[in-house]
Amino acid sequence: MxxxxxxxxxxxxxxxxxxxxxxxRVYETPYYFKETSVDDFYFDPKALAMVKDDEVWSYLIPVESTQTENxxxxxxxxxxxxxxxxxxxxxxxxxxxxxxxxxxxxxxxxxxxxxxxxxxxxxxxxxxxxxxxxxxxxxxxx
Structure with a gap:
């Protein structure tokens, strides 16, 4: 730094x-944040990022539904x-x-x-x- x-x-x-x-680099596919409980962690090879707080893992992954914030x-x-x-x-x-x-x-x-x-x-x-x-x-x- x-x-x-x-x-x-x-x-x-x-x-x-x-x-x-x-x-x-611009990604063609839209992405969204999928959330799971911290106890339910899994590795998702499609994820660009996996970040957690005290309650959830948040996975930045390709869109699975148009009903999410994309x-x-x-x-x-x-x-x-x-x-x-x-x-x-x-x-x-x-x-x-x-x-x-x-x-x-x-x-x-x-x-x-x-x-x-x-x-x-x-x-x-x-x-x-x-x-x-x-x-x-x-x-x-x-």
Missing amino acids: YISHETREQTENRLIEVLKSSKL FKIFSFHFKGGLDNSGFVGWLASKIKEELGSGLFVVCGQNSNKGGIFDYWGCPIEIADHVLHFINKLMNESL
């Missing part, structure tokens, strides 16, 4: 560069050696300001692909707008 002191403009420029150099999933793998600290809050805030929607983010670690990676989820209804906005940011000149 990097610790730096920078102006707001420096942070903006750094994170735009992080975004531009990242590998964006999400479009996309992920970022970051280029190694870049300071990506603050990226999640920065991009989530930009999307919220532009489109009015919140998102969720689940992070993981893959040392072979530059370290931290993020799975992002947004409501299916605004997915095209979110991805268009991200592509616009990736193509902006500084």
Whole structure:
């Protein structure tokens, strides 16, 4: 984790560069959160993420029903050696300001692909707008 002191403009420029150099992957299949009791844990190889609290395991898996809250999933793998600290809050805030929607983010670690990676989820209804906005940011000149 990097610790730096920078102006707001420096942070903006750094994170735009992080975004531009990242590998964006968009998942075609919608996903949802399936919940089970903590006592009923099982490994689901289809899950992108499995997270628990005191009561449930929450599995981020491909949609099984249209009656659940479904999400479009996309992920970022970051280029190694870049300071990506603050990226999640920065991009989530930009999307919220532009489109009015919140998102969720689940992070993981893959040392072979530059370290931290993020799975992002947004409501299916605004997915095209979110991805268009991200592509616009990736193509902006500084």
